[in-house]
Amino acid sequence: MSEFSWLVPLPVVVPLFGAGLALALYRRPRLQRIISVLALSIVLVVAAILLVAADSGPVVIDVGNWAAPVGIDLVADRLSALMLTVSAAVTLCVQLYSLAQGEADGDEAAPVSIYHPTYLILTAGVANAFLSGDLFNIYVGFEILLFASYVLLTMGGTGERIRAGSVYVVVALLSSVLFLIAIALIYAATGTVNLAQLAERLPEIDSGVRLLLQILLLLAFGIKAAIFPLSAWLPDSYPTAPAPVTAVFAGLLTKVGVYAIIRTQTLLFPDGRLDTVLMWAALATMLVGILGAVAQDDIKRLLSFTLVSHIGYMIFGIALGSMTGWTAAIYYVAHHITVQTTLFLVSGLIERRGGSTSLDELGGLAKAAPLLAILFFIPAMNLAGIPPLSGFLGKVGLMQAGTQAGTPLAITLVVGGVITSLLTLYALIKAWNKAFWQNPPAPLPDTSLPRGMVGSAAALVVFGLALTVFAGPLYGYAERAAEALTDGAYVEAVLPDGERGEGDSAEVARQAEDDEPSPEVTP
Numbered sequence: 179m180s181e182f183s184w185l186v187p188l189p190v191v192v193p194l195f196g197a198g199l200a201l202a203l204y205r206r207p208r209l210q211r212i213i214s215v216l217a218l219s220i221v222l223v224v225a226a227i228l229l230v231a232a233d234s235g236p237v238v239i240d241v242g243n244w245a246a247p248v249g250i251d252l253v254a255d256r257l258s259a260l261m262l263t264v265s266a267a268v269t270l271c272v273q274l275y276s277l278a279q280g281e282a283d284g285d286e287a288a289p290v291s292i293y294h295p296t297y298l299i300l301t302a303g304v305a306n307a308f309l310s311g312d313l314f315n316i317y318v319g320f321e322i323l324l325f326a327s328y329v330l331l332t333m334g335g336t337g338e339r340i341r342a343g344s345v346y347v348v349v350a351l352l353s354s355v356l357f358l359i360a361i362a363l364i365y366a367a368t369g370t371v372n373l374a375q376l377a378e379r380l381p382e383i384d385s386g387v388r389l390l391l392q393i394l395l396l397l398a399f400g401i402k403a404a405i406f407p408l409s410a411w412l413p414d415s416y417p418t419a420p421a422p423v424t425a426v427f428a429g430l431l432t433k434v435g436v437y438a439i440i441r442t443q444t445l446l447f448p449d450g451r452l453d454t455v456l457m458w459a460a461l462a463t464m465l466v467g468i469l470g471a472v473a474q475d476d477i478k479r480l481l482s483f484t485l486v487s488h489i490g491y492m493i494f495g496i497a498l499g500s501m502t503g504w505t506a507a508i509y510y511v512a513h514h515i516t517v518q519t520t521l522f523l524v525s526g527l528i529e530r531r532g533g534s535t536s537l538d539e540l541g542g543l544a545k546a547a548p549l550l551a552i553l554f555f556i557p558a559m560n561l562a563g564i565p566p567l568s569g570f571l572g573k574v575g576l577m578q579a580g581t582q583a584g585t586p587l588a589i590t591l592v593v594g595g596v597i598t599s600l601l602t603l604y605a606l607i608k609a610w611n612k613a614f615w616q617n618p619p620a621p622l623p624d625t626s627l628p629r630g631m632v633g634s635a636a637a638l639v640v641f642g643l644a645l646t647v648f649a650g651p652l653y654g655y656a657e658r659a660a661e662a663l664t665d666g667a668y669v670e671a672v673l674p675d676g677e678r679g680e681g682d683s684a685e686v687a688r689q690a691e692d693d694e695p696s697p698e699v700t701p
Contacts, residue, residue, distance in 0.1 A: 182227065182228065182231040182237050183238060183239040184239065185227060185228055185237075185254075186228065186238070186239045186252045186253075186309060187239060187241065187252055187309075188220070188221070189221045189225060189262055189302075189305035189309065190252070190302050190305045190309065192217050192220050192221055192224075193217050193218070193221060193298040193302035194299065195217070196213050196214060196216070196217030196298045197294075197295040197296075197298035197302070198295070200213050200214060200294045200295045200298065207291070210291070210295075211277055211294070213294070214273060214294045214297065215273060215274065217298055217301075218266070218269055218270040218273055218298075218301065219270060221266045221269075221270075221301065222263070222266040222270055225259065225262040225263040225265075225266040226263055226266075228254040228263075229259045229260060229262075229263045231259075232254050232256050232258075233256060233655065233658065235667060235671060236253050236667060236668055236671035236672075237259075237671075238251055238253050238254075238671050238672055239252050246672050247370050247374075247375045247673070250310075250311070250315050251311030251312065251374075251672050252309040252310065253309060253311040253373075253668065253671065253672060255659070255662055255667070255668055255671075256658055256659035256662050257437070257440065257441070257508060257659045257662070257663065258308045258309055258437075260508065260659060261308045261433070261437055261511070262308050262309065264512045264515050264516065265304055265308070265430050265433075265515065267516075267641060268426070268430065268515055268516060268519050269297075269304075269426060271523075271635075271638045271641070272422050272426045272429075273297060273422075274630060274633075275421075275422050275425075275523055275630070275631050275634035275635060276293075276297075276420075277630065278629070278630025278634065279421070279422065279526070279628065279630075279631055280293075281630065282630075282631070292333070293330070293333065296329045296330055297326070297330065299325070299326040300326035300330065300426070303319050303320070303321075303326060304319070304323065304430055304434060305319075306319035306322060307319030307320060307434045307437070307438070308434070308437060311373055311374065311672055312371045312372045312373055313371040313376070316438060317354070317357055317358060317361060319434075320353075320357065320402065320434070323431060323434065324351070324354065327427065327431060328346065328350075330419065330427075331343040331346055331418075331419050331423065331427075333419075339418050339419065341418075342415045342416075342418040342419075345411055345414060345415055346411060346415040349401060349411040350401075350402070353397075353398050353399075353401035353402050356397050356398040357394075359394060360391060360394035360395050360398060363387075363394065364376065364380075364391050367383050367387055367391065368380060372672070373441070373445055373446070373668075374668060374669040374671075374672035374673050375672075375673065376445075376446050377445050377446055377668075378669065380446055380447070388447070389451060392442075392446075392447045392451070395446075396456075399435045399436075399438045399439045399442070400435070401435070402432065402434065402435030402438070403432050403433075403436045403438075403439060403489055403493075404432050404435070404485070404486050405459050405460075405463050405489060405490075406459060406462040406463040406466050406486070406490075407462070409486045412432075412482055412485065412486055413479055413482040413483055416428060416478070416482045416485075417479050417535075420526075421523060421525060421526020422523070422526070424478065424525075425519045425520075425523045425526070426519065428481070428482070428485050428519060428522050429515045429516070429518050429522075430515060430519075432485065432489060433511055433515055436489065436493070436496075436511055439496060440496055440504070440663070443496055444663035444664055445663065448664055450499040453498070453499050454587065456496065457494065457497040457498075457587050457591055458587075459490075459493060460491075460493035460494040460497055461490065461494075461590065461591050461594045463487065463489055463490030463493060464487050464491065464494070464598040465487075465490075465594055465598060466486075466487075467484065467485075467486035467487025467488070467490065467598075468484065468487040468602055468605070470483035470486070471484045471602070471605045472605045472608075474605075475536060475537045475538055476536050477528060477535040477536075477537065477609055477613065478522070478525055480537075480606075480609055481518070481521050481525060484561065484602055484606075485518055487598055487602065488510075488518070488561070488602075491507075491510055491514075491572070491573065491576055491595060492507050492510055492511055492514070494507070494580070494591050494595065495510065495575075495576050498580065500579055500582065500583065501660050501661060502575065502578060502579035502582055503576070503579035503580075503583075504660035505575060505653070505657040505659075506572055506578070506579055506656075507576070508660060509571070509572050509575060509652065510573070510575070510576065512656070513560075513571075513572050513642075513645055514561075514572075516638060516642045517561050517568075517569065517642050518561070519638060520557040520635060520639055520642055521554070521557050521561065523638065524554045524557065524635050526631070527547075527550055527627055527631060527632065527635060528540070528543065528550065528554070528613060530625060530627060530631075531543060531546065531547050531550060531622065531623070531627055532613065532623070533622065537608075537609060537612040538619070539619060539620070541612065541613065541614075541615070541617050541618035542614075542616070542617060543622070544614035546622050547627065553632070553636060554610065554613075554614070555610065556643070557638075557639060557642055558606040558610060559606075560642055561606065562599060562602045562603035562606055563599045563602070563603075564603070567642075567646050568642065568645035568646045568649060571653070573599060575653070576595060577592050577595060577596070580592040
């Protein structure tokens with residue numbers, strides 16, 4: 179066991195403990211804020227330590243000291259540690275943004291006593307999904323996300339939010355049901371839900387059954403990741419929530435689904451039988467999403483469609499089934515979590531300063547709020563893939579992987595990726611011109627932007643730029659994470675000491691052999 183193993187459960191336990199404490203102190207909003215920020219700061223520090231520790235090999239802990247495959251394992255390998263670190267940084271910045279917004283509004287727009295515990299529970303669910311070493315515990319993480327996200331989405335109780343929340347929860351429940359059915363069938367076929375043990379048992383079952391299980395998991399995760407045609411729910415659900423909630427949803431919730439696809443496709447189904455289907459889905463997701471974005475006249479809806487569109491890039495990298503593709507996909511996920519969250523936070527600032535997010539009602543913000551113009555322009559160009567920013571580097575990696583594959587479908591996806599990038603640039607430049615340069619149809623509200631909100635958004639802009647400045651080390655880490663997906667290190671770390679390749683049935687067989695009487699030896 180690694181010396182850092184005791185740190186692995188903390189990203190889940192600390193937010194849950196903080197949520198309980200914050201709920202108990204519902205009459206002390208100031209203490210709630212302190213507890214919330216402190217818990218998220220601890221998670222970020224722990225995630226950063228695990229990021230470094232996991233570079234030497236997966237860090238595993240057996241929950242309750244029950245060893246796998248009997249007990250539940252939490253595993254921090256390079257992939258999960260990277261996702262955890264980026265998500266922890268983003269959730270902390272979003273929380274600081276929301277605290278500044280609440281303080282500026284006098285906490286009148288949302289019941290703070292509910293908000294802080296729910297937000298911490300959401301953070302715990304994200305961490306649990308990233309660190310879980312078995313399918314059922316990933317399902318538990320998703321259900322924690324569903325519960326917390328529904329509360330956050332409907333906070334305020336407006337009719338529009340209740341309607342959007344109802345659509346969201348119905349779709350999320352459908353995904354959960356599919357996931358639960360898949361888990362039940364997997365357990366019936368293999369006798370385990372432990373990921374490491376499944377990696378060894380699934381190749382031994384009937385290929386048709388294995389394909390069915392793979393399809394069910396992809397459907398469940400595809401809904402959560404908003405892959406076309408399972409993405410229609412997202413543009414109608416996210417824009418109705420408050421800016422901090424929309425930002426954390428856009429940055430993290432779909433990426434949990436993408437992470438689950440990466441983990442299961444590489445560890446459980448490495449044969450790539452559905453890679454062609456995934457590539458077509460990636461192409462459709464990119465093009466349909468960005469065409470929807472081009473048609474929007476509201477910033478939040480525009481960003482929601484670009485969110486869907488750029489999920490297609492990640493699925494493209496996964497579907498290529500190569501180290502180059504997986505590396506680019508992992509790097510792009512880290513980039514997109516940061517940039518998409520930043521843009522939604524900035525859209526909240528635009529709404530506050532301009533009084534609306536409708537592009538037809540905005541204008542003149544470049545003169546009225548030049549800092550806001552900079553905060554929008556940098557992540558917008560990053561999302562569009564303008565060199566030398568991280569979005570450009572991630573897309574170049576994906577294009578290189580597609581070109582290396584050399585198949586007609588891969589080349590088609592490369593072309594589709596280029597077209598999507600150009601249309602993203604067009605949509606964002608259109609939004610930039612209308613919101614910041616056109617003459618406003620009416621005088622802008624005389625509203626100042628709280629420093630805390632601006633500072634939190636600026637911190638994420640800087641974090642996004644850091645992904646560019648430190649692109650070399652980060653891309654190298656992503657490459658090592660991609661190599662570790664199929665090198666057996668994950669299985670070895672979870673099932674050590676001769677347990678690899680031997681499940682419960684093998685143990686029963688050995689026990690039966692031990693119970694048989696030894697044959698008599700005659701002279």
